[in-house]
Amino acid sequence: MQKIEHLGIAVKSLEVSNPIFASLLGVAPYKAESVASEGVTTSFFQIGESKIELLEATNPDSPIAKFIEKKGEGIHHIAFAVTDILAEMKRLQAEGFVLLNETPKRGADNKIVCFLHPKSTNGVLVELCQEAPADNQ
Ligand SMILES: CC[C@H](C(=O)O)C(=O)SCCNC(=O)CCNC(=O)[C@H](O)C(C)(C)COP(=O)(O)OP(=O)(O)OC[C@H]1O[C@@H](n2cnc3c(N)ncnc32)[C@H](O)[C@@H]1OP(=O)(O)O
Numbered sequence: 001m002q003k004i005e006h007l008g009i010a011v012k013s014l015e016v017s018n019p020i021f022a023s024l025l026g027v028a029p030y031k032a033e034s035v036a037s038e039g040v041t042t043s044f045f046q047i048g049e050s051k052i053e054l055l056e057a058t059n060p061d062s063p064i065a066k067f068i069e070k071k072g073e074g075i076h077h078i079a080f081a082v083t084d085i086l087a088e089m090k091r092l093q094a095e096g097f098v099l100l101n102e103t104p105k106r107g108a109d110n111k112i113v114c115f116l117h118p119k120s121t122n123g124v125l126v127e128l129c130q131e132a133p134a135d136n137q
């Protein structure tokens with residue numbers, strides 16, 4: 001793991017939450033991006049080396065919709081930057097962590113990602129992020 005890449009926060013409405021976080025952080029979001037495969041629209045804030053990712057569900061089956069239904073708005077996941085996601089997935093699987101996807105999948109912000117099941121990480125949803133290879137952008 002290189003560093004914390006972003007903290008994912010589940011929100012009901014980006015329209016409502018973007019101004020709240022812009023005021024809190026003193027910076028405007030630098031990107032809004034939908035990832036249909038995840039049923040989310042994301043909004044990214046850069047603060048120094050770190051990022052905050054706000055996530056709004058785009059359909060009721062979205063993991064974000066289910067999370068908010070169950071737990072309300074709040075911290076949803078922590079994402080770590082990795083240099084070699086395949087090697088990291090292999091290492092973590094060998095260490096007994098539960099991968100939620102067999103192969104890396106498209107994330108937001110030009111990343112390929114893999115998630116670990118919270119049951120294997122003390123209840124924290126973990127996301128691995130690698131910069132997407134040039135031909136995958
Ligand atoms: C990829 C775009 C973007 C990016 O950064 O690039 C994103 O970050 S997209 C983020 C949205 N996508 C995901 O979260 C994909 C991975 N998530 C999943 O596969 C599911 O949400 C899963 C497996 C974590 C939960 O699935 P589901 O909601 O169908 O099951 P349950 O509600 O029954 O939950 C099972 C169990 O896990 C606990 N849970 C659920 N979500 C979280 C969470 N975010 N953090 C911690 N724990 C979570 C839930 O409470 C259940 O526990 P239990 O003790 O059985 O109540």
Ligand SMILES: [Co+2]
Binds near residue numbers: 053
């Ligand atoms: Co994320």
